[in-house]
Amino acid sequence: MANQPKNTERGWRAGLYSLRAGIDRLWQRLACEVANLRRRLYRKRLPGYVVFVINQELAERTPIRPWWYNYLPGYQAPVSLASLNDAFRRIAGDPDVKGIVLLFKTVPLGLVQAQNLAALFHRFREWDRQSNGAAAPKSIIVHLEQVTRTTYFAACAADQILVTPLTTWDVLGLHTTPTFWKETLALAGIAMDVVKVAPWKTAFDAFAEPAMTPEYEAQVQWLYDSIFADLVETIHKRRGLSAETVKSLIDGAPWTAEQAQAAGLIDGSAYEDELPVLLGDAEQPATLKPYHEVRLLLFRRPQRRHPRAVGVISLTGAIIPGRSRSFPVPLPLFGEEVLGHLTAQQQIRAARKNSRLAAVVAYVDSRGGSALASDLIWRELKLLGQEKPLVVYMGSVAGSGGYYISLPGRQIVAQRATMTGSIGVVTAKPVLQETYAKLQARRYSIKRGDHADLYSEEHPWPASQRAKVEEGVQHNYAEFKRRVAEDRALPYEELDAVCNGKVWTGAQALQHGLVDALGDFPVAVERACELADLPTDGSVRVIDLTPPKERLLAEPAQAVKEALGLDSVQTLTVLAQELLRGEWQALVSNEHYWWIATGLPDGG
Structure with a gap:
């Protein structure tokens, strides 16, 4: 008898889902008939090729905006891989369109x-x-x-590669210039x-x-080996072209458009206005x-629309305690966007409570940050994964x-x-x-407790304090490795070979068992559906x-401010206040970090 209410609830929900699905199918059929009737009436307006202009940085996911944003003066929806995916799928289903021009x-x-x-392109x-x-x-x-x-x-990956007549083929290989500032700061x-x-x-x-350092250089070398091998293999x-020919062409670059076409690197040259005739x-x-x-x-x-859905949680930016924020001026180490653990907790808990979601994909694009904030986000995702299939897609x-x-x-999917x-x-x-000495500024230290000045900038760590800091660092590292061993089913005693701060490409991480598959975001969604x-x-x-909204009435005013560029003024004010209060400095000097270096190659 105890299970009877639950069974009744399940039956009620199943019936509701079926009714909703039936209504959705009828509505779709009617909408498609009307749309296709309009298409027949205006068929002459249908082009042979649909054009997309890529003139801005491509985001993975389309930023969530209310529908009425489209009617704001000057607002232009950003192009994202998600929006391109939807558009390409629609174009692929049209029998009369000949292709796509990017x-x-x-x-x-x-x-x-x-x-x-x-x-x-392959999916299209x-x-x-x-x-x-x-x-x-x-x-x-x-x-x-x-x-x-x-x-x-x-x-x-396209069928044809065209360039303008004066374009040069500038695939020059890979190059990075890490800069070291110790002696400059001194x-x-x-x-x-x-x-x-x-x-x-x-x-x-x-x-x-x-x-x-030799270790830094070795790390750059093995990352470049992986990236360059992928580049050569792709071409x-x-x-x-043979791999040796490709390497020779890269070594000899740049090439003119005519030379690149003769070498088989491109298919032709033309100005944009010449494309219709070409x-x-x-x-x-x-x-x-x-396309629009x-x-x-x-x-x-x-x-056909399934009654259940897959939710997407975006976890991007440097990880810090507190709320997520964006800044128009990049902060040192942190960048323009920070991921606050409080904001992430709200998103993840909302996903757990959402009965419509059968699975969740977490989109992670972060260099890391606060160990404490990372652990608190990890805990929320762990609880979510115990209730629903959770797949992570790395950016x-x-x-x-x-x-x-x-x-x-x-499952973890990476490119x-x-x-x-x-x-x-x-x-x-x-x-x-020494800075205070150069400025002839006299600072006095008054404290209670031997380690009260542990993170003071006045002096290096003495032996007793350094031992305490090292103890904390080793403890956090051991916990990190323990999580890796448990969640990735890897032997703890063998982890130092792939851990110890070493950075890997996704291809190398797959070989080391740190990820499960290589692919793009739709691959992660497919894995979530399977699970x-x-x-x-x-x-x-x-x-x-998105995180649960607390102030819905503020949205229209906020949208107008963003469209007019006024929102950045307020953000700059917040940034200035934080810097003046010393919060940024306190965050930098009062934490253990799980952080990836910023000077490593990314192939871009």
Whole structure:
């Protein structure tokens, strides 16, 4: 009898889901009929090729905005990989569109984003085959104004690569220039006192070492070996050139457009206005229109919608105690965006309570940060994973604390170029003793307790205090390794070979057992669906989750402020207040860190 109420509730929910699904199917069928009728009436407006302009940095997920943002003056929805994925799927289902043209302007594109774009191109072709069968396959044309290693990496997955006549092929290989500031800081009397688990934990080396250490150099070398091998292999396979030829062409770069075409690196050169004739002919040029003009004209098919959904939690930025924040001016070490543990807790707890979610994907893009805040986020994700399948998708970087919060995932998916690992602990504080002397400033220290000045910037750690700091660092490192051993099912005693602060690409991390699969975000969603016994045919909705909102009435005013650029003024005020109060300095000098170094290569 005790189970009867629960069974009744389950039956009631199942009936409600079935009713909702039935209504949804009827509504979709009606909406598709109306849309396709409109399409037949305006069919002549349908272009041969749909155009996308890539002129800004590509985010992984589309920022969540209310629908009425689209009606604000000057507001333009950002392009994201998620929005491109939805658009490409719709285009693939139209029987009359011949293909897609992507116009790459001057745009910063990371290697992980390039790999995700290449995966999207392959997925588009599969959607096209599923929808249109034996019909002529749709083509993907990429037009590049500048050829960099990342834009070219993505373009290699296209059917045609076109450049402007004066574009040069600038895939010059890989290059990084870490800079070390210890002796420069010494001119101002500033020193950094650092305690770390191993020489590979290089997060503060730029300030604490006079030059690149052998361990730092070895780490850069093995990362570049992995990234460069992927670059050569990609060009070799997709352009039909031998690996040795590819290496020779990279060593000889830059090449003119004519030379690049002769070498088989590109397919032709043309200005943007010449594309219609190039894709058609002089008598009947192809028609090209941007996606926003043809979106409503594309053929629509009813799609079965599953009553359950997969939720997405975005965990991005340096990890700190407190609330998440964004700053228009990057903070040293922290960057423009910080992930606060309080905000993350709200998101994760909301996902646990959401009965509609059958599984969750956590999108992690973080260099790490506070060990304490990372552990608190880890705990919430661990509890979530005990109730629902949790899959982690790593973005460009998920190192140190970023890797730590990824551990609760039943599956971890990364791209080949993702920077991850850096399993280790470091703590540091600035020492300003000589600075005060140079400024002839006299500081006096009055304390109670032997370690009350443990994080004071007045002096380096004496032997007794350094021993205490090292004890804390080793304790945190042991806990980190224990989590890795438990969550990744790896022998604890063998972990130092892959831990000790060492950074790995996603491809290397897979070999070391630190991740489960390589791929893009849709691969993580597919893994989540499989773990939740959901279909993987695209019928399961993917919902981006935000922290529970407390002040809904403030949204319209906030939107207007963002559109007018006024929000950044308030943010700058908050930034100034925090710096004046010394909160940033206190955070830097009063924590143990799970942090990945900022000067390591990323292939971009």
